[in-house]
Amino acid sequence: SGRLPAPLPPCAMAVARVLLALVAATAGAVVLGARVSPDVAAPAAEDDATTTSLDGPAAAEDDAATTPQPAGSDLDVPPGMRLLGAIASKSVARHWRSVEAAVASGEIGDRGTWKWGVRKRIWDYMEVANLSAKPSPAHLRNPNFVDSAKAVERLTQLPVFQQAQAVFVSPEAQTGSLREVVLREGKKLVVPMVARNVKVFQLIDPSKVDNISFASTFPGMEELGEALLDSNSTFVHVDLFVTGSVAVNRKTGARIGAGNGMIDMDYAILRATGAATDTTLVATVVHDCQLLEETGGAMLVYDVPVDVVCTPSTAVHVQRSEPVPQGVEWSLVSPERLNSTAALVRLKQELEEAGEVLPMGPSELRSPRPVRPGANLRRRPGAKLRRQRRSGKGGGGAKAPAAA
Numbered sequence: 001s002g003r004l005p006a007p008l009p010p011c012a013m014a015v016a017r018v019l020l021a022l023v024a025a026t027a028g029a030v031v032l033g034a035r036v037s038p039d040v041a042a043p044a045a046e047d048d049a050t051t052t053s054l055d056g057p058a059a060a061e062d063d064a065a066t067t068p069q070p071a072g073s074d075l076d077v078p079p080g081m082r083l084l085g086a087i088a089s090k091s092v093a094r095h096w097r098s099v100e101a102a103v104a105s106g107e108i109g110d111r112g113t114w115k116w117g118v119r120k121r122i123w124d125y126m127e128v129a130n131l132s133a134k135p136s137p138a139h140l141r142n143p144n145f146v147d148s149a150k151a152v153e154r155l156t157q158l159p160v161f162q163q164a165q166a167v168f169v170s171p172e173a174q175t176g177s178l179r180e181v182v183l184r185e186g187k188k189l190v191v192p193m194v195a196r197n198v199k200v201f202q203l204i205d206p207s208k209v210d211n212i213s214f215a216s217t218f219p220g221m222e223e224l225g226e227a228l229l230d231s232n233s234t235f236v237h238v239d240l241f242v243t244g245s246v247a248v249n250r251k252t253g254a255r256i257g258a259g260n261g262m263i264d265m266d267y268a269i270l271r272a273t274g275a276a277t278d279t280t281l282v283a284t285v286v287h288d289c290q291l292l293e294e295t296g297g298a299m300l301v302y303d304v305p306v307d308v309v310c311t312p313s314t315a316v317h318v319q320r321s322e323p324v325p326q327g328v329e330w331s332l333v334s335p336e337r338l339n340s341t342a343a344l345v346r347l348k349q350e351l352e353e354a355g356e357v358l359p360m361g362p363s364e365l366r367s368p369r370p371v372r373p374g375a376n377l378r379r380r381p382g383a384k385l386r387r388q389r390r391s392g393k394g395g396g397g398a399k400a401p402a403a404a
Contacts, residue, residue: 078128085127088139088371092120095368102365109332109362114297115256119246122290131287135173140370141258142244144173145287147312152178152285155242155310156185160281164239166190168270170263171218172244174285180216183209190228190238190275191221192266199262199341201228201269203236228275228343238276241267245284245306249295253305253320255284256295259367261337264325267304269343272327283308291316302329334364 077086096116102108123139125131131146132138138145145151152175155161166188169175182189189204202225204215214220228236243263247256257263270276282304288311299305305322308315328347338344338360348358 078124080128081124082127082137084371084373085124085137085139088137089120089124089127091368091371092116092123092139095365096120099365108365111332111364112297112300112303116259118256118292118295119259122247125289126287129289131289133173135370135372137371140368142170142172142174142246142263143287144244145290147287148174148285149177150312151287151310152181154312154315155283155285155308156181158308158310158315160240160283160308166236166238166240168238168241168243168266168276170243170266174244175242176216178242178285179221180212183212183216188236189216189221190236191225192262193218193222193225199343201266201343202226203228203234236275238270238280241270241276241280241282241304243282243284245286245290247290247292247295248284248286248306248309250291250293250309250316250318252322253307253318254295254299254322255282255304255306261302264302264304265328265337265341265344268302268325268328269341269347271325272347273343278324281307283310285310287311288313301325302332330358330361332361334361336364336366337361 077089081089096113099108099111099113099116103110103113120139123137123143126138126143126145127136133144133146133148135141135144155178161167162185164187167178167182168190169179169182171191171193179189179191183204183206186206188206191202191204192199193202194200202221204221204225206212206215209215209224211220215224226234243257245255246258248254267276267282270280284306286309291309291311299322301323302325303322304325305318305320307318307320309318310316328344330348333344338348351358
C-alpha cells in the first residue's frame, strides 16, 4: 500500500504518444472535417483529358477572381485522410493563416497569398483520392503522383525534349526517371543540389560518365557532377527546363509550386547568368487533377509560366500569356534565401563588383517543411544526448567535480 506504480518503459511511452496523436488527428478530422466539393480539384477524366476549375467555395459568388479566404472547408481536414496527411493539412492551414496575418500587418509583402487555397485543396484531394505517391503526404511539396512515369514518357516523346541538348530537371520524385533518360539520350543534365544547407548547380555530362544509372541518382549526381555557374565552370545553355508543380493553368501556363520559391529562383538564376534565355522552354509533369481551367488570382513578377504540361493521359502545349521572368528580382530576395543559395551569392557579388547597387528584400515567412513518417514524432527525452555519446561527440556522463 502507498507504493507508486512502476513507470512505463520507453517503448510503451512511444507507442502511447503515437496513439494519442492518432486519436487527436482523428478527432480533428471529425470535428473540422468538411466534404471535399466535387467542384473543387476534381480529377480530370482520362478519356477526354478535361480540366478543373478551383473557382468554387473559396471564391466570392459575385467575383470569381476574389482571393480565397481561409475559412470553412478551406481550413478543414477532409474526412478519410490518413494521419500524416491530416497533420500536414493542418500545418498548411496554420501557415496560410500566418501568411495572411503577416501581410495584413505589413510585416511582409503579398506574395500570392491566394495560392495557398489552391495548394491546400489540391493536396487534400490527392491524399483523400489516393492519387499521391511516395514521398507522402502530398502536402508542402510538388507532389509525386500515380502513373508519373507515364507523364514523363509522354514528355520524352515530344520534339521539345528530343531536340534539347541540355535539360534542367528538378530534383523531385516524379522527375526521377527523366534524369536517367536525359543522360541515356546523350543530353547534358543540369540539376540543383543542396550541400551543407547551401544550394549549388551541378552539370552531368554523359560523355564523361561510365555508369548512367548511378549518375542519375542523388549520390551519383553529387559525386560525378561538375560545378555550374561558377568562375571556372563550362558555360551551358539550358534548352528545356523541367519541373514538378502543384497546379497549372492550361490556358495561360500559370504555374503554382509548393510555396517555397525554389524552382522560380532556380529559373531566375539561370536567366540572370545567361544559361537560360527566351528560347528555353519550360515543361512540367503533373497528374490530370492538377491541370486546371482557372487558378483564381494574378501571378507575380517572379512566377515562372510553363510552355508544356504532360499528364499520364495527355500533353498540352500552352499558348502562354503570362510574362516570363528575365532574371532575379533582387528587391524580393530575402536574406535567408540569399544566404542559402551559393549561386545567388556569387551572382550578387559579381554584379556589385561591376558597380551595380542591389537592394535587399525583406525577410520572408518560410513555409513549413513536409511531414515525413517518423521524423515529426517527438523523440524520447535524452535521445539526442545518447546519439552524441554513441558517436563520441557528446559528454561521457556526469561532469567532473570542479577543482578546489
